[in-house]
Each structure stands twice: as C-alpha cells, then as structure tokens.
Amino acid sequence: MPSLGADMDAGTVVRWLVKPGDDVRRGDVVAVIDTEKATIEAEIFESGVVEELVVHEGERVPVGTVLARLGTPSVAPPPSKRRARPEPALVTAPAAVATGAPAAPAPPPRLAPAAHSPVVRHLAEQLGVDLARCHGTGPGGAITRADVERAARPRAGEAPARRRAARRAGAAAVTPGRPAQAPSQPPGPRRPVSPYARRLAAELGVDLGAVRGTGPEGSIVAHDVQLAAAEAAAAGREDLTAPPGETPARAPAAAAARPEQPDAERQAALRRAIGALMARSKREIPHYYLSTTIDVGAALGWLEQANLDRAVPERLVLPVLLLKATARAVAKVPEMNGFFVDGAFVPSEAVHVGVAVSLRTGGVIAPAIHDVARLSADELMGKLRDLVGRARAGALRSSEMSDPTITVTNLGDLGVEAVFGVIYPPQVALVGFGRATERPVARDGLLGVRPCVTATLSADHRASDGHRGGRFLAEIDRLLQEPETL
Amino acid sequence: MTNDEARQLIRTVLRQVAPEADLDDVGGGETLQEALDLDSIDFLNFVAGLHQQTGLAIPERDYPELSTLEGCVAYLTSAA
Numbered sequence: 030m031p032s033l034g035a036d037m038d039a040g041t042v043v044r045w046l047v048k049p050g051d052d053v054r055r056g057d058v059v060a061v062i063d064t065e066k067a068t069i070e071a072e073i074f075e076s077g078v079v080e081e082l083v084v085h086e087g088e089r090v091p092v093g094t095v096l097a098r099l100g101t102p103s104v105a106p107p108p109s110k111r112r113a114r115p116e117p118a119l120v121t122a123p124a125a126v127a128t129g130a131p132a133a134p135a136p137p138p139r140l141a142p143a144a145h146s147p148v149v150r151h152l153a154e155q156l157g158v159d160l161a162r163c164h165g166t167g168p169g170g171a172i173t174r175a176d177v178e179r180a181a182r183p184r185a186g187e188a189p190a191r192r193r194a195a196r197r198a199g200a201a202a203v204t205p206g207r208p209a210q211a212p213s214q215p216p217g218p219r220r221p222v223s224p225y226a227r228r229l230a231a232e233l234g235v236d237l238g239a240v241r242g243t244g245p246e247g248s249i250v251a252h253d254v255q256l257a258a259a260e261a262a263a264a265g266r267e268d269l270t271a272p273p274g275e276t277p278a279r280a281p282a283a284a285a286a287r288p289e290q291p292d293a294e295r296q297a298a299l300r301r302a303i304g305a306l307m308a309r310s311k312r313e314i315p316h317y318y319l320s321t322t323i324d325v326g327a328a329l330g331w332l333e334q335a336n337l338d339r340a341v342p343e344r345l346v347l348p349v350l351l352l353k354a355t356a357r358a359v360a361k362v363p364e365m366n367g368f369f370v371d372g373a374f375v376p377s378e379a380v381h382v383g384v385a386v387s388l389r390t391g392g393v394i395a396p397a398i399h400d401v402a403r404l405s406a407d408e409l410m411g412k413l414r415d416l417v418g419r420a421r422a423g424a425l426r427s428s429e430m431s432d433p434t435i436t437v438t439n440l441g442d443l444g445v446e447a448v449f450g451v452i453y454p455p456q457v458a459l460v461g462f463g464r465a466t467e468r469p470v471a472r473d474g475l476l477g478v479r480p481c482v483t484a485t486l487s488a489d490h491r492a493s494d495g496h497r498g499g500r501f502l503a504e505i506d507r508l509l510q511e512p513e514t515l
Numbered sequence: 516m517t518n519d520e521a522r523q524l525i526r527t528v529l530r531q532v533a534p535e536a537d538l539d540d541v542g543g544g545e546t547l548q549e550a551l552d553l554d555s556i557d558f559l560n561f562v563a564g565l566h567q568q569t570g571l572a573i574p575e576r577d578y579p580e581l582s583t584l585e586g587c588v589a590y591l592t593s594a595a
Contacts, residue, residue, distance in 0.1 A: 336575050341566040344575065346555040389535040389552065417556045444549070 030084075030094045033062070033069050033430035035454045036306035040064050041089040042096065046221040046248075051079045053099070058223075058426065060096065065302040067394055067420075070223075071427040077101060093164070093179055149177055149371055156181035174371050221248035228423060230254045292390070299392040307451050314369075314457075315490040318449050321502045323509055325465050325482050331512035335406070348439050349410050351462050351482075353515040355437050356380045356401035358504035364493035365458040365486075365501050366435045374457060374492040383433025383453065384413065386420040395453060396425050397433035406515065437462070447483040457489035458498075460505070516569075521591040525584065528564035532557050538584075546582050565591070 030040050044061040047053055058070040059079075077099040084096045149172055153160050158180045165172040222230075222237055226249050230237050240257045242249040310316075328350045336344045359366040359380050367376040380402050383395035398404075398412050419425055436459045438450050448461035463483040470479040484505060488498045508515060516524070526538055529551065536551040548558055562581065566573050571594055573581075580590045 333575060341559070341573055342563040344559060346559055348555060387554075389533060414556055414560070417554075418560075439554070 030062070030090050030092050030096055031071060031427050031431055032092045033064055033427055034066065034306070036066070036302050036309070037064050037092060039089055039091045040069075042084050042086055043068065044086055044222075045082055045097075047079050047082075047097075049079050049081055053077060053079060062427070064430075065298040066392075067425055067430070068423045069425050069427050069430055071096075073099075075099060093176065149174060152177045223248065223250050223424065226251045226254045296391055299388075303392060306454070310451050310454050314452050314454060316452060316487050317490050317495055317498065318485065318487055319495060319498045319502055320447060320449075320483060320485045321499075321506060322468070323482050323484050323506045324470065324479050325509060326479050328509050328512045329465065329480055343407065343410070345406055345410050346413075347465060347482075348462070349406055349413060350509060350512055350515055351439065352382055352384070352398070352401055352413070352437055353404075353406065353409060354505045354508040355435070355460050356382050357508050357515065358501055359435065360402070361504045362493075362497055362501040364497055365488060367457060367492070368434070368455040369457050369489055369491055370455050374489075377434040379434065381432050381434045383436035383456070384416060385436060385438035385450075386417050388421055394420050394425070395433060395436050395438075396420055396429035399428070399432075435460070447485055449485050450487050452487050452489060457492040458501075459487045461485040461487070516591050518588060518592055521588045524565070524568055524591065525587050528561060528568065531564055532560045541584050544583055544585060547584060547587070548582065569594075 033040065041063040042060055043063045045059070046061070047057075047059045053059055053073050054076045055074055057073050059073045060071045062069050062071045078101070080098040080100045082097045084090050084094065090096075150160070152158075152174055153172075156177060158177050160172055160177075164180070165176055222242075227237065230240070235254050235257045237249060237254075240249050240253050242253055325347065328347065332345055332347060332350070339345070363376050364374070366380055367374060369375075379400060381397040381399045382401045383397050385393055385395045387393050396416060398409065398416060401409060404412065416425075416429070433453070433456065435456060436450070436453050438448055438459060438461045444464055446463040446466065448463060450459040450461045452459045461484070463485075465480050465482050467478050468481045470477050470481065484502055486498050486502050488501075529536060529538060529547075533551055533553060536553075538551075541547065541550045547553060547561075551557075553561065558578075562573055562578070565571065565581075565587075569591065571591075577590065580586050
C-alpha cells in the first residue's frame with residue numbers, strides 16, 4: 030500500500046485492474062485505492078508478471094502492506110535502459126508491490142545512499158537492514174524509519190499474508206469446486222474500467238456490463254460510457270441502462286462501497302484528513318513567511334501575443350507561467366525543493382510541483398505535475414487542465430499524490446490579493462500567488478499603473494532561512510520578467 | 516441564435532465545466548467567475564465549450580464581454 034500523502038495511514042483497495050498472470054509494465058495503473066481524501070489510480074513502479082493479489086478488493090490495510098506479488102518480467106527490459114534512467118527520484122516511487130520471486134534480479138538502487146537521511150542509515154546499520162532492498166513508503170519513495178523497522182522484522186510482516194493464503198487454501202479445500210479466489214472475482218470476463226468511466230456510468234445510469242470497451246485491452250474509458258449513454262438515449266432503449274448507482278454483474282459488495290458512501294460522510298472524512306495534516310504541519314514545521322510584489326505586465330503581454338495564434342482550447346493562462354517560474358527558480362535555491370524526513374532535509378533533484386486544486390464540494394487537494402521545469406508552456410497547460418479536471422472528477426494517480434516536492438497555490442485566481450499557505454509536510458515550501466490586479470507602481474521617479482501579483486513564500490526554517498527564501502522569490506520575479514524564456 | 520438558444524447553450528456548457536454550480540443562483544449582471552467560483556482554467560474550459568458548440572473563434576480580447584450571463588447571451592446572439 031503506497032503512501033499517497035503524508036497524512037495517509039491506511040488505504041482500501043477498491044478494485045484490482047489486473048489479475049494473476051497479467052504482464053504489467055512500470056507506470057501501468059493496476060488498482061484503484063481509496064483514501065480519506067480521494068480515490069486514486071495506483072500505478073505500479075516495476076515491470077513483471079502478477080503472481081498473487083494478496084489484498085482483496087474492499088480490504089483496508091496500513092501503508093506498507095504488500096498488496097500483490099510480482100514475478101520476473103517475461104521480457105526483461107534492456108539493462109542499458111535501466112541504467113540510463115535519468116530520474117533517480119522516479120525510480121523510488123512508493124512500493125506498492127513487493128517483488129516476490131526469489132529468482133528476480135536485485136532491484137535497481139532506489140536512492141543514492143547519501144540521499145537517505147542519517148537517522149535512517151544509522152537505524153539500518155543497527156538492525157542489519159539492507160537499504161537497497163527496503164521498500165520506501167516516504168515521499169518520492171524515500172525510505173523512512175518505519176520502513177527500516179518493518180524490514181527488520183520480516184517474519185512478523187509476512188505472517189499475516191501466509192495465514193491469509195493458508196486460510197484461502199483451507200476454504201478451497203472445504204468447498205470443493207469453488208475457486209479459492211471466488212469472492213474477489215466478479216462473474217464473467219473482467220474488463221478494467223477507468224475510475225472516471227465508472228463514476229460517469231453511475232451518473233448517467235449506464236450498465237458497464239453492456240458497454241463495449243475501446244481502451245487498452247478492451248478497458249472501458251469515459252468515452253465508451255458517454256457513447257453508450259448517447260446510444261441509449263437516441264434509441265430510447267431501456268436495456269442498456271440501469272438505475273443510477275447500481276452496477277449489476279460486477280459488484281462484490283465491498284467494491285461498490287465507495288460510490289455509495291454518503292457525500293456528507295466523505296466530506297467529513299476529507300475535512301478530518303485536511304485538518305490532521307495541517308495541524309501536523311503547524312505543530313512540526315517552524316514556518317517563516319515572505320511576500321513580494323511582482324510586476325506581471327511582461328508575462329501578461331507575452332500571453333496575449335501567444336494566445337493570438339492559438340485556438341481556444343490551446344490558449345495559455347497565467348498560472349502556467351507562475352508554475353514554470355517557480356519550478357525553474359528552484360534550480361537557484363534548492364533548499365525549497367524536497368522533503369524533511371527523520372530530522373534532516375533531503376533535497377530533490379526532480380521538481381514535481383503540487384498544484385492546490387480546490388474541490389467544488391469543499392476541500393483542497395494538491396496533486397503533482399511532474400518535471401515542470403522541463404515542460405514547454407503548451408505541455409504544462411495541457412497537464413494543468415488535465416490535472417484540475419481529474420482532481421475534481423476523483424481520478425488522480427498514485428504518483429501524483431505521493432511525490433510533490435514543492436507546492437503552489439493560486440488561490441488569488443479567485444479573488445484575494447495574497448495567500449500565506451500552510452506547508453504540506455514533509456515538503457518544505459509553499460508558494461502562493463494572489464490575483465493579478467492593476468496597482469500604482471513608482472519606477473524611475475514616475476508613477477505608473479501596472480498589473481501586479483503578490484507572491485508569497487511559506488518555508489520551513491529547518492531547511493532554509495529568510496535570506497534564501499528572499500532569493501527564491503526574487504528569482505521567480507526575475508524569470509517572470511522574461512516570459513519568453515519560460 | 517435566439518436568446519433562448521443562447522441561454523440553453525450557456526447552461527449546457529457551464530454544467531460540463533462546473534457540474535456542481537447552480538445557474539439559477541446567478542443574476543444576469545453578476546460575474547460568472549465570481550458567482551460560480553470559476554478559476555482561470557474553468558473559464559478557459561467554458562470559453563472552449565462555447566467555441567466547440569458554435570465554431571466561433573472567441574479571441575481573448577472578447578473575454579470581458581463574456582464575464583456575465585447577460586453578456587454571454589448578447590455575445591452569442593449577435594455573433595452566431
């Protein structure tokens with residue numbers, strides 16, 4: 030069970046999208062996991078063959094629990110490719126799945142040893158744990174104290190899984206003819222359904238059993254559901270539709286539990302989760318706050334020009350430049366980007382910017398856009414639109430939830446001039462942008478009116494000081510004066 | 516496009532962009548972005564929806580005309 034945010038202690042496997050025997054490749058979405066905050070598509074971080082699904086649909090298990098066992102890939106990726114991975118931080122995505130086959134090659138080094146916090150290294154030495162074989166559940170796959178302790182008592186950790194396996198074997202023995210895994214397998218061939226498609230189906234009253242999937246390997250995607258709904262409406266046929274909320278033929282009770290959970294209850298759980306995380310932040314992180322006013326005349330002018338040639342859907346918005354400038358500024362002041370884990374700051378090489386997205390029904394969630402500094406403005410715009418849409422539709426992916434290295438909040442988009450945010454632990458900085466407003470600006474002894482944005486920084490005093498924070502905001506300002514270079 | 520058609524179209528597009536928003540709460544002269552809590556991405560999606568349904572180019576300089584419900588209706592009835 031990957032840690033999808035610092036506030037997550039446990040998660041529920043809502044649905045498996047793979048079954049034993051399936052080939053999976055790194056980055057594939059293999060399961061849907063429900064946390065208190067959101068429903069997340071869990072991606073696998075290693076390639077191989079699914080050997081066993083250890084945790085059943087509907088089961089709630091603590092972070093770090095083995096969800097499934099993975100065997101040696103049928104076609105091993107070329108070694109040169111493995112070595113050439115440019116992004117060590119990505120290799121360290123949280124361990125959702127343990128490599129179970131004894132013959133499996135040793136996993137590639139997860140983090141350069143120096144990147145583990147000293148406390149973790151020390152503990153690992155004491156307990157005789159090989160960090161290279163340890164599953165990191167911390168941010169960006171970092172190995173935490175808890176992971177080392179878990180690794181140090183493998184028997185205790187494995188016993189429940191074995192007991193479960195034994196129980197299943199026993200159940201199979203006393204009920205002959207019934208496959209051991211029957212309870213988790215819906216009848217009929219199973220086709221994966223994207224969470225968004227499932228949600229849409231519930232909303233539109235479409236029976237997923239009757240929908241033709243056009244996604245990868247016949248999976249049902251949102252478009253298929255829309256098509257089915259449109260066909261049903263056009264033909265006035267009743268047989269494609271089912272009462273909203275009902276998903277006949279494919280519903281082990283537990284898997285259907287998530288959509289049926291009352292909104293109010295979900296809201297309350299989300300509020301509790303946000304409250305707990307923010308309380309922890311304020312308790313543990315010695316915040317300092319800085320603010321500066323940035324003239325965005327150049328940025329807005331550049332956007333206007335750039336958008337002249339773009340059709341509506343391709344147009345860029347100011348937050349794209351603000352995100353880009355923040356990600357680029359990190360190169361000058363790396364103390365703002367990374368995690369504070371087990372008593373030490375661990376900088377991150379990659380810049381994954383968490384974008385605070387307010388959910389209309391209340392609550393806020395800050396999933397990451399990966400490698401923002403490397404994206405073009407158009408790519409970033411596409412990702413931003415996609416991310417905001419999926420955050421609100423409840424279809425985020427595990428990697429987006431687990432590894433933002435710095436967060437940007439753009440509350441000002443909706444009105445306020447300045448926002449002083451609360452840092453998302455274990456991150457160490459949060460940048461807030463207020464609304465762009467025209468303000469009187471004195472320059473060279475003259476008074477003029479310019480569009481301005483108030484940029485703020487909330488940063489962790491354990492990782493940096495105000496002087497460096499000031500450098501960081503100044504660098505963001507400087508970059509925004511040269512929008513064409515972003 | 517008639518007044519009613521324009522209204523219907525705006526309603527349909529807004530429902531896609533902000534399913535939770537209640538259009539009946541929006542006064543004719545009120546800013547859509549403020550009344551419906553639309554951020555810049557939502558507004559872009561709204562304009563993109565209008566563009567998709569009508570084929571109008573809707574250049575950025577026209578955005579101010581689209582800020583209110585009445586403004587949108589006027590814009591669509593005169594242009595499409």
